[in-house]
Amino acid sequence: KAGVTQTPRYLIKTRGQQVTLSCSPISGHRSVSWYQQTPGQGLQFLFEYFSETQRNKGNFPGRFSGRQFSNSRSEMNVSTLELGDSALYLCASSVRGQGQNTEAFFGQGTRLTVV
Amino acid sequence: LAKTTQPISMDSYEGQEVNITCSHNNIATNDYITWYQQFPSQGPRFIIQGYKTKVTNEVASLFIPADRKSSTLSLPRVSLSDTAVYYCLVVNDYKLSFGAGTTVTVRA
Numbered sequence: 001k002a003g004v005t006q007t008p009r010y011l012i013k014t015r016g017q018q019v020t021l022s023c024s025p026i027s028g029h030r031s032v033s034w035y036q037q038t039p040g041q042g043l044q045f046l047f048e049y050f051s052e053t054q055r056n057k058g059n060f061p062g063r064f065s066g067r068q069f070s071n072s073r074s075e076m077n078v079s080t081l082e083l084g085d086s087a088l089y090l091c092a093s094s095v096r097g098q099g100q101n102t103e104a105f106f107g108q109g110t111r112l113t114v115v
Numbered sequence: 116l117a118k119t120t121q122p123i124s125m126d127s128y129e130g131q132e133v134n135i136t137c138s139h140n141n142i143a144t145n146d147y148i149t150w151y152q153q154f155p156s157q158g159p160r161f162i163i164q165g166y167k168t169k170v171t172n173e174v175a176s177l178f179i180p181a182d183r184k185s186s187t188l189s190l191p192r193v194s195l196s197d198t199a200v201y202y203c204l205v206v207n208d209y210k211l212s213f214g215a216g217t218t219v220t221v222r223a
Contacts, residue, residue, distance in 0.1 A: 004158075033210065033211070035211075035213075042213055042214070042215055042216075043159070043202075043211075043213035044213075045210040045211065045212065048210055056210050058210065088156070090158045090159075091158075092158070092159075092211075103161040103164070104159075104161060104211060105161070106157075106158025106159050106160065107158050108156075108157055108158055109156070109157070109158055111156070
């Protein structure tokens, strides 16, 4: 079956702009989570959606937001981009959530560069 | 959320067994121990998950002692392609908290 698809793979934006990243989960998966990975901070949890509802949120400013559609596809938006937002943004999907006894499948990520 | 501690890096040679030990002293009753592998510029990949004793799949084994305060990931007969970062996580809710991971370098 097809894996988790993230688009675009690479993106260059200017400070102050906003960006939207897309994630298509594995068919049948209802949970989608987003992570930010930087060399300095490592992999950090942004938020998780399940059946169109945000179920969990990490410690990121309100400039980071997301949503999930009825087909489980998810988008992540970052407004007023800062240089420090440059990172690899990863999306992960799972059947019911990344909790116990479940496996999360990650996409290849979107590499965002803010200049 | 229970914090995990694992070595920053490990070196090995092709054909050897690699064992990575992770400490999770504050693990809770409902927590599961999960390991992920990540190659550069790719998303992490699930390796194995366990609750107690021993779990084995086609790529690795996971050993968890009775007190569950630590766990050991065992990679048998590694190859150059096993060079990656390995993350130990303790999971019981809807988010994964990744630590710094262990960079395993396999040499010929």
